[in-house]
Amino acid sequence: MTAQEDLEEQFAQWRQYVQRRRELVPADADELEDHLRGSVDELVAVGLRPDEAFLVAVKRMGSLDELSREFAQEHSERLWKQLVLTGGTDTPAADTGSRRDLWAMVICAAGAAVSIKLPELFGMSLERDGAFYGPNISLFAFPWLAAFLAWRRQPQPRLIAILVGLFVLGAVAANVYPLAETSQSVVITAIHLTIALWMVVGLSYVADEWRSSRRRMDFIRFTGECFIYFVLIALGGGVLIAFTFGTFNAIGINPEVFATQWLMPCGGVAAIVVAGWLVEAKQSVVENIAPVLTRLFTPLFTAVLLGFLIAFGLTSGAIDVEREALILFDLLLVVVLGLLLYSLSARDPLAPPRLFDKLQLALVVSALAIDVLVLLQITGRISEYGTTPNKAAALGENVILLANLAWSAWLLFRFVRRTTPFVTLERWQTGYLPVYAAWAWIVVLVFPPLFSYF
Structure with a gap:
């Protein structure tokens, strides 16, 4: 990739982030981009490399949050236009x-x-x-x-056929196995098929850009x-x-x-x-609410997880790994992962690491420690009493979460230390999504007959 092509890719990423802001309409994004390009051209003319000029120009432009607030104050009526059914547009x-x-x-x-x-x-x-x-x-x-x-x-007809085929596969998996109402496989199938089919919805969302x-x-x-x-x-x-x-x-x-x-x-x-x-x-009218929620609940969940680890260390008690407890701990880890994912999706990728990023690192490390404790308890119970569908599913999920949380913690640590760019962490999380989908399908399709529909 040439320097100019790399610069255009940076402009495209910057514009894509700008367009997420509900305060800014396309005309505003055009105005900001023209100003940014002019600043880059001036800096290149005095001897800076294009990538250096881009970073300097972005910093000179100021925080996107500040720019968004300025536009919001100047055009405060836009929010209300976006909230009506017409979507806030005036074009036929x-x-x-x-x-x-x-x-x-x-x-x-x-x-x-x-x-x-x-x-x-x-x-x-x-x-x-x-x-x-x-x-x-x-x-x-x-x-x-x-x-x-x-x-x-x-999307292309081939992708539509894949979507239909996956939903048909889900319907077959949900109904072909002879599961009794008291069977453990009923619960784990319901949970994992929901995850698997939501990923199919995601395939429909990204369409041909999967x-x-x-x-x-x-x-x-x-x-x-x-x-x-x-x-x-x-x-x-x-x-x-x-x-x-x-x-x-x-x-x-x-x-x-x-x-x-x-x-x-x-x-x-x-x-x-x-x-x-x-x-x-x-x-994304709600996009300004969601980051507030993540910033509110991230410190709260961090405090709860740290409190749990301290209490576990003081009491030295065993963790209950029965079905309800397994679901609770897995949901807790999923919530932690969800807080991380959504905060990443709402973050300015060009902003430097801040205190909140360090807080996220503490949250992920705490969740990682709890995941390790739960895994030790599950493997101990399996070796002592044998396995069940619930324990096997929880074991696989916790291993998958362990890998994700461990590498996320490492990338967050390097990002906080300013040795790894933010985009690396973002790509790791988006690239890991198919792993969850694959495991969910394995549980839905393989576990019921594997455990004799228990």
Whole structure:
């Protein structure tokens, strides 16, 4: 790559980060880029190399957060324009596209709501048939969300065929094995199939750019924002259900059947599609909230993990590695990883290491220590009492998390020491995503027959 090509790639990365800022419209990004290019040209003219000139010009321009605040103060009405259904655009073409997206979302959300009720035509019930609905729960919503994203991205037919094939494979894995309702494989299949199919949604999101590290990081950001929107919708749905019960009970009508058998299941799966649409339609309106949440909870989780390690050292007690405890510890490690991933996706890649990066390093090291303790307990129990599907799945997950956390801690340490660029840590995390998908499929497809459907 020539010096000019390398410089253009740096401009492209810088512009891609600028365009994530909700305060800045494309015209603002053009203005900033023109100013940056002019500064680079002046510095190159006085003898600096292009890469040196780029770094100096970016530093002279100032913090992107400060620039964003200046634009936000000057154009404060933009946020409100972004919050309306039209997406805050004034062009007829953009309005037409927004309406099409809205109708596509409505169709996909309705499809998800209908699909969760279809099994009732064959005598199934949410209350009685947990062994069926547990493994299949993600199949009622994720294919419709993937369909909406594929409709927006227009991927190649070959990729569409792969998406359909993976969802069919998931449906076969969820239903072909004779799993009893008390089987451990029901729970681990439900959890791991959800992970596997969410990665399929990610493939639909990145579409034909599935090799791109940047697009994978965009999917991580999409996941975080989608989760936040879903939680907000769920909280609103809880208020709606409470008012439904209160108002109908006041006139002597019990709405329990409608709320539990229609509103909650249909609304729950439809909300996943709506949340995905909101992320796409609002283009990171929530992006300023999510980094605040990561900065709030990162020190809190760090304190909790350090407190747990201190308490474990003082009491010298064993860790309970039964199913509920295993799920709890794995969820804790996943939350830590999620905090790391989302903070990476929202971070300015050109900013130098700060105190928060050191705090993240402490969080990752603490999680790594807990992962090692849990692994020691699991292997000890397996050698003493034998293995079960839960313990085997937890063992594999903790090994995978151990590898990710260990290398992340090393890269964070080197980044804090200013010996490794931030992009190396970012590429490690995005490149590791297929490992989680592969393990999830192994658990779903191999574990039930391997453990005799126990």
